[in-house]
Amino acid sequence: MTKEQITNAHWPPETEIPNGDDPTVCPYCSFPLPDDEQLVLHVGLRHYGECTEEEKEAFRDAYVEEEKALNRFRIIALGGLVLLYFGFLIIYALLAG
Amino acid sequence: MLTGTPIELTDDSASYSWLPSVLSIMDRVPRRVVRTVGGMAILATVLVVFVGSASAHAAALRDAAPSSLDVPTWLFLTTGGGAVGASFLLASFVTDRVFIRSLHEWGGTLPSPGRVLSGLIKLTGVVLLAFTIYVGFFGPPTGYRNFAVLFVWIAWWGGYVASTYLIGNTWPTLNPFRTIAELFPSADLTYPERLGAWPSVAGLLLLIWIEVVSPLADDPQVLAATISGYAVVTVIGAIAFGSDTWFGTVDPLSRALAYFGRFAPFERTENGIVFRLPGMALSEPTLVSGRDEVAFIVCLLYVTTFDGFVATWLWADFALFAVGLGFPPMVVYFVSYLLGFAVFLAAFWWALDVARTYGNTYISKDELARRFAPSLLAIAVGYHISHNLGVFLGLLPSVLVVGAMPLSPPQQPPILAALPGWVAGLELAFVLIGHFIAVWVAHAAAYDLFPGRMEAIKSQYGITIVMIFYTVVSLWIVTTPIVEPPFIAGGEAPQ
Ligand SMILES: [Zn+2]
Numbered sequence: 001m002t003k004e005q006i007t008n009a010h011w012p013p014e015t016e017i018p019n020g021d022d023p024t025v026c027p028y029c030s031f032p033l034p035d036d037e038q039l040v041l042h043v044g045l046r047h048y049g050e051c052t053e054e055e056k057e058a059f060r061d062a063y064v065e066e067e068k069a070l071n072r073f074r075i076i077a078l079g080g081l082v083l084l085y086f087g088f089l090i091i092y093a094l095l096a097g
Numbered sequence: 098m099l100t101g102t103p104i105e106l107t108d109d110s111a112s113y114s115w116l117p118s119v120l121s122i123m124d125r126v127p128r129r130v131v132r133t134v135g136g137m138a139i140l141a142t143v144l145v146v147f148v149g150s151a152s153a154h155a156a157a158l159r160d161a162a163p164s165s166l167d168v169p170t171w172l173f174l175t176t177g178g179g180a181v182g183a184s185f186l187l188a189s190f191v192t193d194r195v196f197i198r199s200l201h202e203w204g205g206t207l208p209s210p211g212r213v214l215s216g217l218i219k220l221t222g223v224v225l226l227a228f229t230i231y232v233g234f235f236g237p238p239t240g241y242r243n244f245a246v247l248f249v250w251i252a253w254w255g256g257y258v259a260s261t262y263l264i265g266n267t268w269p270t271l272n273p274f275r276t277i278a279e280l281f282p283s284a285d286l287t288y289p290e291r292l293g294a295w296p297s298v299a300g301l302l303l304l305i306w307i308e309v310v311s312p313l314a315d316d317p318q319v320l321a322a323t324i325s326g327y328a329v330v331t332v333i334g335a336i337a338f339g340s341d342t343w344f345g346t347v348d349p350l351s352r353a354l355a356y357f358g359r360f361a362p363f364e365r366t367e368n369g370i371v372f373r374l375p376g377m378a379l380s381e382p383t384l385v386s387g388r389d390e391v392a393f394i395v396c397l398l399y400v401t402t403f404d405g406f407v408a409t410w411l412w413a414d415f416a417l418f419a420v421g422l423g424f425p426p427m428v429v430y431f432v433s434y435l436l437g438f439a440v441f442l443a444a445f446w447w448a449l450d451v452a453r454t455y456g457n458t459y460i461s462k463d464e465l466a467r468r469f470a471p472s473l474l475a476i477a478v479g480y481h482i483s484h485n486l487g488v489f490l491g492l493l494p495s496v497l498v499v500g501a502m503p504l505s506p507p508q509q510p511p512i513l514a515a516l517p518g519w520v521a522g523l524e525l526a527f528v529l530i531g532h533f534i535a536v537w538v539a540h541a542a543a544y545d546l547f548p549g550r551m552e553a554i555k556s557q558y559g560i561t562i563v564m565i566f567y568t569v570v571s572l573w574i575v576t577t578p579i580v581e582p583p584f585i586a587g588g589e590a591p592q
Contacts, residue, residue: 010382013546016461023459032459033548041548045194069551070192077186084179091172
């Protein structure tokens with residue numbers, strides 16, 4: 001048995017929907033998701049073999065779209081790393097001096 | 098180098114059709130291995146460059162300074178916390194789902210050892226147990242001259258336990274209590290399902306409680322009596338409920354070593370010995386099955402922390418203060434012990450709340466707990482090494498000499514009094530490496546759970562904050578001078 005199969009055997013994970021929320025439900029595995037963007041990504045990642053061409057197209061678009069948000073985050077993360085690194089460097093230098 | 102993210106070359110390709118197909122098909126192994134090795138090298142380089150150059154700068158500055166630079170405690174601790182925070186930021190650069198999975202799936206299978214070897218290991222386990230108890234009761238009464246004390250704390254706890262996560266968990270075979278129990282027919286009583294792993298949580302708390310408040314590391318007879326008591330309970334329990342149920346569910350020692358074994362690069366399975374990258378199996382979804390097991394893992398991390406914490410001046414001051422208010426010392430110890438555990442559970446639970454909020458998901462907190470708890474095992478592993486490496490190396494000569502003549506050991510068994518400075522450095526490095534692996538495992542689990550990569554990163558905010566805080570606390574405990582805990586055996590009640 002491969003680990004892929006274990007992963008899929010374990011899917012979907014247990015969910016808990018807060019009262020009053022109206023989840024978007026995956027048409028393939030009934031997994032509830034909070035919005036359409038998450039659903040599109042979920043369908044593309046979990047059901048690529050069985051989903052429609054439109055869903056694949058939407059998934060690719062969402063995946064590219066995600067890349068933009070990730071790039072913004074990377075810039076912030078890089079800034080954080082630089083701050084951490086030089087912050088510590090300056091503190092060590094001050095203490096040595 | 099950081100912005101380059103060469104790991105993600107494939108993300109730039111116009112079509113993403115390769116992505117799900119690779120995610121669901123297992124026949125791309127050669128390419129995966131190439132990617133894995135290349136990607137690992139990059140990731141490792143980035144981490145080492147970051148941590149290494151930060152400390153190298155500090156060292157260079159120290160050398161340049163006319164007088165040696167003493168890094169103040171607060172700076173040392175924040176550097177550790179900062180390194181863990183940095184590892185989260187670095188992990189967030191790795192957003193290639195295929196790469197993340199391939200790291201965790203790399204591995205293969207080797208044939209299992211034969212029955213003869215297993216039989217020999219079992220026999221060795223039982224002989225060592227009997228001999229340890231015998232020497233504990235009838236050998237020299239001084240701890241550092243007694244084979245039982247040296248064997249249990251240095252060879253077994255310091256050395257063997259490390260082998261369960263550095264190599265693989267051999268305890269199911271070696272476990273002498275299991276070998277003895279299996280000599281008897283099992284009564285096969287039905288184990289109450291609803292108890293789950295909770296008895297092992299209580300058992301772990303109890304074992305460490307005994308270890309903290311009794312002179313288990315100094316008095317061979319107390320040690321031998323404790324082992325005997327544990328043996329009786331364990332063997333009776335295993336006969337009553339069956340070995341597999343007892344050692345798979347109830348016995349805290351077997352459970353702890355089994356979890357450590359999930360970190361290890363080798364593991365014995367039905368099909369043979371599988372191998373993988375250290376720590377990478379911790380992201381498997383089926384590793385932890387309920388709140389009871391989550392609590393056990395948190396407890397495992399907690400008890401090592403508490404054990405170290407009672408030997409600090411902070412605890413000594415607090416205990417003196419609380420007893421001064423009129424509380425009995427044992428009550429102060431016990432209530433603090435349980436409260437500390439509650440604090441650890443609450444911190445983890447809070448981190449999961451954050452994950453649920455920022456991860457934009459309906460996945461339940463319990464499910465998130467089950468998936469993220471195993472990452473804590475990597476921290477427990479790092480902490481175990483850093484706690485034991487120096488003691489193990491320093492007292493190894495004693496173990497060997499006393500082991501060679503256990504009934505008439507020399508008055509002063511040899512020790513390595515002056516360990517090279519890099520051992521202390523290595524101990525601290527292991528605390529950090531444990532955290533790095535934990536950050537990575539949680540990152541990978543998040544990628545498996547959350548469809549959005551951004552959500553996967555955001556879900557780690559709370560866990561990262563808790564880990565940074567825990568790093569600072571554990572680095573402080575490891576480096577703060579050891580103080581005899583007041584009011585308990587070994588420590589004198591102050592006048
Ligand atoms: Zn689905």
